[in-house]
Each structure stands twice: as C-alpha cells, then as structure tokens.
Amino acid sequence: MILTVTLNTALDLTHHVPALVPHTSHRVTSVTERPGGKGLNVARVLAALGYETVVTGFAGGPTGEVLRGLLADLEASGGTAGPVPAGGLTDALVPVAGNTRRTLAIVDAATGDTTQLNEPGPQITPAEWDAFLVSYDELLGGARAVALCGSLPPGIHVGAYAELIRRARAASVPVLLDTSGEPLRRGIAARPDLIKPNLDELAQLTGSREPLTASAEARRRGAHTVIASLGADGILASTESGTWQACPPATLKGNPTGAGDSAVAALLAGLVDGVPWPERLARAVALSAATVAAPTAGDFDRGTYEALLPQVKVTEHPVHGVR
C-alpha cells in the first residue's frame, strides 16, 4: 500500500455566494463538506486510480468525527463514485483531544474566484505525537511509499518531517515530502527521495526563482529528486539520472485546487510501478491538468486524463542536475 501522512487534516467547507463583498452580510447559496488536507487529497486520487492507500495523521473533536465519517464514505466507494475499479482507502488517523481544523473556500458564483480561510488546527500534545510515531512505524512495515504532506499543526516541532523521513529511510520506504517554509527546509536535510515544491516554495528555500538553479540548490541540500511545479508550464524534474521538463499540450481552463495533490499522487503511483521518469512526469502533468478541468475542485476527470496522457510533451534537458 501507499501511505500518506496529513498531520494537519481539515474539514474542507465550500460556501457558494453570489459575490463576496467585505464588511457586508451574505446568504450562502450552497455548502459542501469534504475531507481535506493535502495527504487526504493525494490518497483520494490514488484510491480512484486503483492503488491501495492508507491515510494517517491526526483527527479529533466534532470536526474530526465529521471528517472520519466522510472518509468512511470514501472507503466504502473506493475513493470514487464512478464504475471504474478502484483501490481501497483506509483510515488510520490517530485520535487527538483537540478539534480538527476547518478550511473555508468562499466561491463567487459570478467569477468562480475563491477566497480561502484556513484555521490553524488543534494543539497536539507530546503524548499524541508519541502515539502517532508508534502507529507510523507499524504502517511503514506495509508501505511501498510514503508521502508527508502539508503544514504542521500547533504543538508539532518544526523538525517533525525530518524525523518521519529518517524513520521511513530506516524502513527502506521511499519518501516524498510536500510542504513549505521551515518544515521543508528542515525536512530536506534528512534526505527525502522526492520533494515537489512550486516556484514560490523553491525561492523561499533557495533564494532563487530560476527553476534549474533552485532545483540544483535544493538537491545540494539533501533532496534526491526535485520536481518543481511550473504552473501552466508543467513540471521540471531534477533527478540523479537526468533533468526533464514535462508540459501539458494546452493550457486548460478550470480550478487549480488540488492539481498539485494530483501530481503527487501520480508521482507516487509511478514510483511504486517502477516506470521510467519520462512516463512518471507525463502521468503527473496529465493528472494535474485533468484535475484543473474537472467540475469539482480536487477531483479529476478520467476521460481528460486518458486523452491528455499521450499528448504530454517530455523533453530531456541538456543541463543535468549536478550533485
């Protein structure tokens, strides 16, 4: 199975309003709730692609209960509402006393523009962190790959991802780190197999906005492979065996929410399938684009994915990353 870790899970709420006007009152026309946090999004996509997936991290309080109820619905459906055979999604979240955070996306009906509000998350106690580590080590025993995703909740030390990476490496489980800021900086020093920053995150980490330079610097600091997401220009992969850029055939209109999580899912799937880098990258770009094109944020459109996959252009870069 593939393990995804979401230490700061969330109940994602979406409020649709005619138009958001600050300092006025709004009638919400419709509300949706879904399990959230990057690792849960990655797991949902993996399960829909047919991969056995286990999610861990923390959940607690009334919002945690709602979150786990929604996950149970996904478990029952294999991560997809459609007729395509799907992998299982198993909830291995560790209970905590605090209340799982909410995130709120306020969507303007007229323009489709989104305003995002993210609660900070519950305070995690040292005993809860210890309980998580015991569970994590057990889960690593059955994992073919692990993804560490998103922000850290209050109470978790900033070097937490470095510790989780060391434990994964000790268990010989390949590890992908998808976070930002200080947790990313500390995490790459523990030598993760893969990081997937966007240009802002790379610039914050390395001081450079030039993708090749910044990726080389991130590799020098410890990341074995850097997959830099370039937005509409696709992704740039700096690996031990070469450097590739993969571009979508056209810029698709839609909602970019979840496109990065879909790319992570594709990279994990390609890793456990052992396919060559160019194919992994093509899958990541096609799945990202199919997520942007889907009507529901974070879902992907299977038809679009299959149509785009052979059209993604992957070019090897003449300048190889240097370690």
Added chain:
Amino acid sequence: MILTVTLNTALDLTHHVPALVPHTSHRVTSVTERPGGKGLNVARVLAALGYETVVTGFAGGPTGEVLRGLLADLEASGGTAGPVPAGGLTDALVPVAGNTRRTLAIVDAATGDTTQLNEPGPQITPAEWDAFLVSYDELLGGARAVALCGSLPPGIHVGAYAELIRRARAASVPVLLDTSGEPLRRGIAARPDLIKPNLDELAQLTGSREPLTASAEARRRGAHTVIASLGADGILASTESGTWQACPPATLKGNPTGAGDSAVAALLAGLVDGVPWPERLARAVALSAATVAAPTAGDFDRGTYEALLPQVKVTEHPVHGVR
C-alpha cells in the same frame, strides 16, 4: 419561565484574520464557536439577568451536536461566567435529521469590521414540524412569555409564525415576534403582542421609513405594540397606552452584534415583571448599549448596564398611536 423559539438555530463561528482580501488565502489567527440564532442569544441574556429561560426550535447533525454541547455548558453556568446569581437556561430543542447551519463572522483585526456568511439551514420535514408543534404547545403551558425569533429554515411554510402566535394567544401567553420580510408580514396578521423591527424591516413591511407613520401602519396591520429600533437614537415604542422614545445618554463605541437581541431580552423581562413602559424601554436601551460596549459580541457588560440604566432619557411623544 420565558420561552424563546429559534427555528433556524446556528453554530456561530468567528474567524479573526489580519484583513480580509477577496480572492486570496488567509491564515485564521483565532476561532470561536458559540450557540447562535436570535432566540438563543435572547435566552443567554435573559439567563444572565436571572430569568428562568427555555429555548426551543430545531437542532440536528454534527453541528447541532456541537451547538447543544455549548448550550449544556451555558446551562451549567446559568448563562454567565460571572459571580452574579443567574437564572437557568434549559435546552428543549427538537432533534432533526438535517445538519444545523453555521454562520461565519470574519473579523478584520485592524479595523474590527465584520463580513458575515450565513448558511441556509437544514430542510425541516413535515413530521419534524409536527413534533415541534406538540412540544411547543406543552412548553406554552409553563411560559409567562414567548419570543419567536429570526429566519425560517427551508421546509417551514412562510406562515409558520402566524400559527405559533395563534397557539400562544390561545394559551394566553404574551408573544413577541422578531423577524423580517414575509414571515413578519404574515406574522403580524395573527396579532402578536409585540414586534421589534428596525427601520429597514419597518420600511419593507409598510413602505414608510418615517418611524411614527410606519409604526402606526404596523399596528393597523395587527401588531399590538411596535418597538422600532432607531440604532444609535434608541427606540420608539408605539403602544396602546402611549408613544415613547428612549435614547441612550451617549453613543457608545463597540460591536452592535446582539444589541437587538439584548433589547428583546429586556422587553421580555419587563413584560413578565409587569413594569411600566418607560422603565421597560429604559432597560432595553441600557441593555442594548451595554451589549455594544462589551468586548465579546453578544455579551453585555453588567457594570455598563447598571450605570446607563438611570441615564436613559425616556420622553412621551405628544402624538399617540391611534388604533
């Protein structure tokens, strides 16, 4: 006891952010949750003033559970965290299958300005409405006054308040109606003892923004007494025995959230205490002002209330309302 009815209860969330900028992402710096909906706010103030209060209406789903948990905390504390003896607050909400709505207030830290998002509320089934009516009739048997507060959830017919007023009148329980729009228009035809519209609500009802004219028209349509709230200018009471205006001694700075609900609480308290109109109005104005001045939205500052009460200026208006 005093009964308050809140058909569309809410879990009131407050998100504090540095500044709300549409179409960007925000880190929420702090989150608060409290039981909401006008009737629950009125009941909290009444309990803090020392009146036995029962709340009814609907609650359901995970947010309904959180709401009832917060109400249970209030029950245990008698509606106040302070050392002043307080009345009881009893939860007689009727369970429903749907999920109680949330309201979200987004507060800009810099300016204190608030942006409000109100979810529509759960669909109430005919069987749930029937169960409510059975419970409501029983509760009326022990009620000295009843307040019908706020909007109607989906599934409740627009004439619902008229029906509740007729049942209260049949049980000889004085009834205050605090709503707006079509539910107010339909409600006053059933001859409530008291309505408490603001100028916008009066104008929508009568077509006039002139308080005396609009109040007279609202009385002609069936309301025995009209207490028009004039914002910082206090309130205008058009009653069978005379017309009075009550003004606060000065305009207080603060958060007006809940000021109207505090006025309703004071009017109900004055009604069951049987005090003359000028004193009722003075209490309503002082309690509203003490709510504006309190640091937490919807709470009132007891010291401010007691200091303001003798300073409220109540003048009888030479033009009496005519029935």
